[in-house]
Amino acid sequence: MKFSTIVGIAGYGAYVPVYRIRGSEISRMWGAEEETVEEKSVPGLDEDSLTMAYEAAREALQMSRVKREDVGAILVGSESPPYAVKPTATVLAEALGLSQKIVAIDMEFACKAGTTAMLLAAGLIASGAIKHGLAIGTDNAQARPGDELEFTAGAGAAAFLLSRDSERMLASIENVFSYVTDTPDFWRREGEEFPRHTFRFTGSPAYFHHVLSAAKGLMEETGLKPNDFDYVIFHQPNVKFPLRAAQLLGFKVDQVKPGLLCNEIGNTYAAASLLGLARVLDIAKPNQRILVVSFGSGAGSDAISFITTENIGVSKSSIEKLLARKVYVDYALYSKHKGTLKGVLR
Amino acid sequence: MVWAESVPRVWRERVKKYRLLGGKCLKCGSVVYPYRPACPYCGHEELQPLELSRRGRVINFTIIRHPPTGFVGKEPYVVAIVELEDGARVLAQLTDVKPEDVKIGLEVEAVFRKYREQASNGVIEYGIKFRPV
């Protein structure tokens, strides 16, 4: 699908907490023989999906130079909101100093909620209802201690200020393809602390089926081929899956590598493909084409193609600085940061 | 600062805690945080609301080892007086830093963090803290 008006990214922001745990430390704890990733990000004791979203959104707003009162929507995609009932979007709107006359909503679709937030904000802008909107993907991913997911469940946020103001536009949305099916690969019931997953499902029927269908769908609809893209970013629950998806679709490793952050920060769920996009936008040149393909369990993928404008590269996000800034924690401190210790004195 | 477990208090204080909203005295020029109707330096009653600079330096600090309710488990942590670039002084927690690494003059920047949770089923309080640049 295509928006009837040109909408694009006018600013973007990234956030990754300072703390990391090494995969080898998680292996040591559980006696595992190999790790999925080198290391992953861990939130601070006073961080959650809301505070991380704030930092990313503030950076996106600042880069866009859009006046705070002119932001018409704030859409927050996450599967780890601090409250089961009480929106994150209202706290963010107030903390960022946005107008009270604003469309604000929290959205959930496992790791896909961030890209879908982007599509809906872009739709509101394209229709003329609003001029600028914020779309955020943020997660402090939860995993049951000892579960294989624990090797990768990371923390981070990415935010995009979308606009139809061509003078501010850094990259325009060229085309979109969304694809969903009812696939029970991963879920968490109300009141449950940790998600469950069916490992047999995770690969072929879940991740690959949706990612490939959305990417192929977009390329069929537009007539674009893998070599028409300068960069491609896939959802990254581990390092293998996005590399394999790229290979199956005919992309080269060079197109995938710049947006592949999983080995350094783990799987940041709703932020994963969007942080990859932020990293790529930081290095992109004018007139380059970028493909982003998210994946959310349950299941679905959004494929979005962008074309960078002459304005790209004027300012950069803080992602390189955030990736370089690290304080390692051991498994004991990690448990405290994740809040998984039982019977703690409060 | 009063730390009573009160939902109305959290709601009333949210803008002051969420944003560095201060005031500039139209008579003596002092910049104060948070915004208030009268200047604490000269008593003048005209202050212009001002979004303060997010950068500053630590001018004094204390290490909290026996925290009040709601902060237990976070100790030891540092509460500092931060002088912002525009001169306003803010009392706030430092974060992402070990107490032994805090020195007077430490350059810091504002971040948005969780203050405390009013029990596991209560409201969550958020606001500005500072971390080393």
Ligand SMILES: [Zn+2]
């Ligand atoms: Zn005065």
